[in-house]
Amino acid sequence: MKNIEPHIEIVVAVSQNGVIGREGDMPWRLSADLKRFKALTIGKPVIMGRKTFESIGKALPNRLNIVITRDADWHADDVMRVGSIGAAVYLALAHLESAEPDPDDLEAPLPDEICIIGGGQIYAQAINMAHTLYVTHVLAEIDGDTHFPEIDENLWLEVSSEDVPKSDKDSVETRFVIYERKSAE
Template sequence: MITMIAAAAENNELGKNNSLPWHLPDDFKRFKALTTGHHIIMGRKTFESFPKPLPNRTHVVISRQKDYNPEGCIVVSSLQDAIAICPKNEELFLIGGGQIYALGMSYCDKIELTRVHHTFEADAFLPEINPEDWLLSNSEYHAKDPNHPFAFTYETYLKK
């Protein structure tokens, strides 16, 4: 199973200047819980936005740079190659960025989305989730609180 996992604001904003415009600790915990122990596929810029590789996950980085070889990562040149090197009988996660999400939408079986209830300036966007192709199977709202400056909703979509 291929799962896209993302956090996006009301207008599908993902981030700006290779960083998230929000800090939601519970979303980070959910991301960690869902992706730990799995292969995570990402673009080079997403990988480089991390201070260090994420623990207990196999990093598959897509890059057009021929000499790109960060320690502890598998580097491939296409999404198809990234999917091909992952175990077939395990869930794998597309974790961004915007270009990888756009390329991967047709490959995914499930989307785990954190919808942040605010708008932000952004330069990276999540593709539209077409309701003709996707069924919202679960939705869990979280109000803003002292640790979360914005309300958000966890949404799980399944391909129809």
């Protein structure tokens, strides 16, 4: 075991009124956000709830897919099922610690990030253990039934922000923001 200190990242798109989903799906179309999501998560373990997995419909390629569900009989191809956020992080950490370097690029760093990708209940459980929030702020109020926890400015520091103009492939304007957890002083 390499004894990795995992860096837990939350990756989310959230509207101005806190909505992240509606009826098991995303209530917007955001091409740039999907590209950002792929770039942030590729090669890393991703942790999600069963409903999020089912809205995606299949395992995300080139990532260890870990699905949290209390249904011990649930299974899907190319995913690992666990019963809690703690078990998911433990499994992701074991995966990172057993990773081998790329034989074609031995200088490339091994990943030490674990990505939490939804949904609402999983985000609520994971936000207190996260180190970084990668938030796509959807610049509109959207109707929905699934929400992201409030980002407490006493705990989180905005370290980067980029406005993303609406393209013909997007249903709304967005802003990409990175938040880092403030250190206890």
